[in-house]
Structures are given as C-alpha cells and as structure tokens.
Amino acid sequence: MIATKGYAAQNSTDPLAPYNFQRRELRANDVQIEIQYCGVCHSDLHTVRDEWGGTIYPVVPGHEIVGRVTRVGADVKKFKQGQTVGVGCLVGSCMECNNCREGLEQYCDIGWIGTYNGLEEGSSLPTYGGYSNLIIVDEHFVLNIPDKLPIEGVAPLLCAGITTYSPLRHWNVGNGHKVGVIGLGGLGHMAVKFAAAFGAEVTMLSTSLEKEKDAKRLGAHHFALTKDPTTLSKLKNHFDFILDTVSAPHDYDLYLGLLKTNGAMICVGVPPGTTEIDGWNLLANRRSLSGSLIGGLPETQEMLDYCAEHNIVSDVEMIDMASINTAYERMLKGDVKYRFVIDMSTL
C-alpha cells in the first residue's frame, strides 16, 4: 500500500481535515498520477454530506482530476512518465458486458467503480478521489490531456464536460436544431458551449434574469426567463432538444410542453426523490423524457480532443485546498462561475 495525503471528510459533521490514507499498490496496468488540479463537483458535496446515503467515511472526494504520470506498471501501453493525463468519474468496470465492450463503461451491467467512495477492484480498500496528492488508476480509465489546453480549465471537462457532451452527441444535436439548456451552473455552462459549438441554436432557460448576459457570452443565442408565462407560451412546441442540468426539484411538465414533435428532454441531473409528470405531455407531440449519465472512456477522450481542436475549456475559479468548505457553501448559493478547481499544490 502507498501512503498518500488527501483532504477527507471524516464523517458528515466533522470539519474536513487533511488525512493520510492508503492507495493500492501499483499493478501491471496501473498509472500513478501526481494530481495537479481537481474540479469541485456537486456530487462531491452530496457525498461528503451523505445526502445520497452510502458514504464510506473518511471519504476523499474529487473526480475531475488532471495531473502528471509519475510511474507506470509493467504492462501499461498508452502512457509514460511525465505525460499530462486525466481521470474522471470512473476507475473500473467489468470490461466484459456489452456496454463495457462498446465503450459505455458508465452503463456497465455489473456496475462501475466510482473514482471515490467505491471499492478498489478485488479489494476491500475504498477508492479515494482527487482532493489528494496522487491517485493510482488502471490505464483504461486514464485519459490523455492534449497539450494545447490550460489544464486547470480541463479538469471540469472530466465530469461537467462529458456529462453534457455525451447526450448532445448521442442525440446528434447540431445544425438546424433548437436546443434549450435548463440551468446555468457547472454542467449548464458546458452544455451551452458544446451545443453552440455543434451548430445548434441555443436558448438558456433560467429562472434568473441575471444569467442572461453571461449565457450569451458563453454562446447562447437566446435567453428565456422561465418564470414568465408569456415567454413560456411563446416557446410552446419550440425545441428539438432540452438539456436539463438541474438537480434541485423542478417542474418537468413546464419544460416538456416546450418540445416540438419528436423532441427529447434529456436529464443529466437528478432531483432528490421522485418527480411528477403528466403523461399527456409525452403523448402530445411524441415527446421523450430521457436521461444520460456522464460518458464512456472512448467518448471522454473524443471530447478532450474535440475541446483541444475547438479551444473549449470550462470557466473556472481557482481555490486552495483550505477554502473547500467556503467553496461548498458558495456552490450551494450558485455563487461560482462556473466551476471551482482546487490547486493541489496547496494541499
């Protein structure tokens, strides 16, 4: 076992504190990475506070990881020492089911291993995430980070980026499509950038007029204040796709009615509990309510390469490790444009 240092939640009430913990030994297919930057995702906060249940304390969060390769196992083929690489939400899956074979590891039939709060393959050791000085990951789950991008802006691509890129690609969103994006946060701001880059006509759907200027700066062509009934009635049967990035409870029916015939509303966030829908909103116009979960490894690499080619990164605010609790509080208020990224040299 390798002793490493991380910023861990001891339990749901204790203050976060630096913590020494054990990583697995380097295996033949493993890559050891010195972590340079880690994005701060809402999932980190949910897990730290055990809001989804099942948190194994102490937990080291973080699944938007970029860093440098410091060691490679004997059988590693894709990576070498010194290379800049990334790790996203997954560090393991069965590799044998149809989904894994198709590069859809996020839909692994057996269940994938999360970058944190999972269990290391063949071990009772928990997986620890990116609020740490190093991580050891099977090379299949490691991504090449193209040289030309500022790597602190790349970190959030590994969750917020791929989570929005994947459904837009799966549903072939592009020229001629009208796309609505619900919510302008970490996910939403990437959804706007990608949908605009793919050639769609993008409308930011928001409850706050303050978001208009920034939404347009990020690439949105239109802004719609969703609490204004007149605005909404004008958008009835309007969109080919709506990407719903909101995890707080909200009214699905309000948005389903904005889809044109064969339109799909694709959820990438999940409100707690259940959400009510009126089936007539699906039958009318043959609409779909769909979901999409992060992305598989091949598609994540494709996204990183696409971002390098089109100069797309996340808008980030850098923080040091000691500011994480303040950052969580600000995230809860939506006070971040649009992703906190921890500089791991401050750990």
Place this chain on the structure above:
Amino acid sequence: MIATKGYAAQNSTDPLAPYNFQRRELRANDVQIEIQYCGVCHSDLHTVRDEWGGTIYPVVPGHEIVGRVTRVGADVKKFKQGQTVGVGCLVGSCMECNNCREGLEQYCDIGWIGTYNGLEEGSSLPTYGGYSNLIIVDEHFVLNIPDKLPIEGVAPLLCAGITTYSPLRHWNVGNGHKVGVIGLGGLGHMAVKFAAAFGAEVTMLSTSLEKEKDAKRLGAHHFALTKDPTTLSKLKNHFDFILDTVSAPHDYDLYLGLLKTNGAMICVGVPPGTTEIDGWNLLANRRSLSGSLIGGLPETQEMLDYCAEHNIVSDVEMIDMASINTAYERMLKGDVKYRFVIDMSTL
C-alpha cells in the same frame, strides 16, 4: 343539415338513448358513409362520463368506424359510392403546419378535430361519432379498407390498431429486439400482434397469470407476472422497448428498470393525474420514457394495407346497440376479448 340517428349520451347521468341529431351538409371534399360497424374504445366511456372534462352533451361516441360510401362531394377523388371505408379518431386538422404536411395530423400544431366531441370545421356544430347510422367526413380523413379483411375486425384497427402500430414503426421495432407489452386489453392485444409480426421477441407483462395462455395465442413468446419480484429481477436491463398500454395508475419506475441501455418505454395510455418517476431510472442506461398518440392518416392507411397483407385484425366481440351500457360495465372489469364492436344494423 342532414338529420341522422345515433346512440347518444344526453349527459353524464342520463341513460343512453337513441337520438336524432344534425350532421353537416355534404361539402365538395366530403364522403358520406353508411356506418356498418363501430368499435367501442375506452375513450368513448371516458367521454360519455365526462371523466376527462369538456364533454359536449349530447355526445355520440365512436371513432373506430367502418362502413360503405353512399355519397361523395363534387371534388372527391379517392373514393366512390359503394366502397368500404373507415374513419378513425380524427376528422380534421389545419393541413398547413409542418406536422400536417408530414402526415402527422395527430400532432397538428393548431389541434386536430376529434371524430366526436369536437367542433365541425368552420361551424359551431359538434362532431358526432360512429354510434350512428351515418357520418360525413372530408376525404382526407377517410381510409380505404382492403377487401380481404372481415370488416368487423378492422374497425378497432382505426384506434387500437394504429395507436400501437405507429410507435412500433416509429421506433423501428423488429428482428433482434426484445419488446415488453404492458397490459392485455384492446390496445395490448394489438401491440402483441404487431410486435410479433414485425419480428420482435415479445413478452407480455401482466399482473394476472390468467392472461398467459391468451397472450401466447396472440403471438407473445414469453409471459412475465409483474407482481412477482423474482420474475422482475430477472428481467432487469432486458428490454429494448416496452409498450405501455395501461391507462390506470401504475408504477413507471418498476418498468423503466427493465429497459436495457438506450431502451425506451413508450406510453400509449395516460393514467389520470400525474405519475411519479425517479430520474435515476432514466440516467442509468440512458433510458427514455416516451409517448405516442394514435397515428396520422398516411400511416393509418399503411397499417390497414399491412394488416390485409398479413391477415391481421382485432379479436372482437360483436354486440348490438342496446347492449352498450352492459359493454361499458364489462370493459371496466377487463371482461372483453379484446374489443367490443357494435353492429350498426341494430341501431
């Protein structure tokens, strides 16, 4: 105006009684049809009892109509006197919106005119349906009934048939697909016939073991008792498509979990009020919950021609007009295999 005779609900409490009412005069594009048979749909009952609200009394229900052409307007091109024809759920739409131009009149942007309980185009006269001796309909909304089919079995194809045919075609269901059908009633028995005819492997999903034998006779390859947790757990991530024909309240999440990656559950019935869903069931496996509403005129004709070619009709129980209230009561108990059809010579 033409005086005709129909079996009408005077209001929600009065007994149904034969009733003389006014049809519109024959217009240049109209076909006048002597009605021979009319299927009895659950929508008839909902409307007669004003369960959806908005019933205009007296209402003459019935939108699974077959009969003989007795007169045609001066500009009618597709039909001639003596021809056997059908009328389904729609008798009008704007004909100008994108959906109408694509033959998706059921998704008309302006709203289509129902065969009953609507308003005649350009008139304050209500539309009266098929529990009647004649109907006058614009030829665009009239269908040719192929000679080789027994026409009493054709009547239910005009609603129950197209409602299940259309989504199976839209989602390209066929060879290699595993399809679940929820509910074995008027819609469900047609869904089983079509899905099997299209080459899919069909599983009837039912709460009643009594349905197994009949489901298999109709073409289902498998039967699953959905109230048995062991059966359900074996079917997790199993289906490419689930066609949900149930209009009573039921648990969507139970079925969503049975869909494999990219699977779609397509609702053709709508429970009253709203239904709760857990968004995780959509994100997991990138599933969709979709809806589909009857079908457009070109596709309805395509279905009738397909049925003639493949010898598919609805399983019907013939009744006379005076038995309609008993038939409604039996429908509510699920006591019909699988569609009542009224012999209009008994009116």
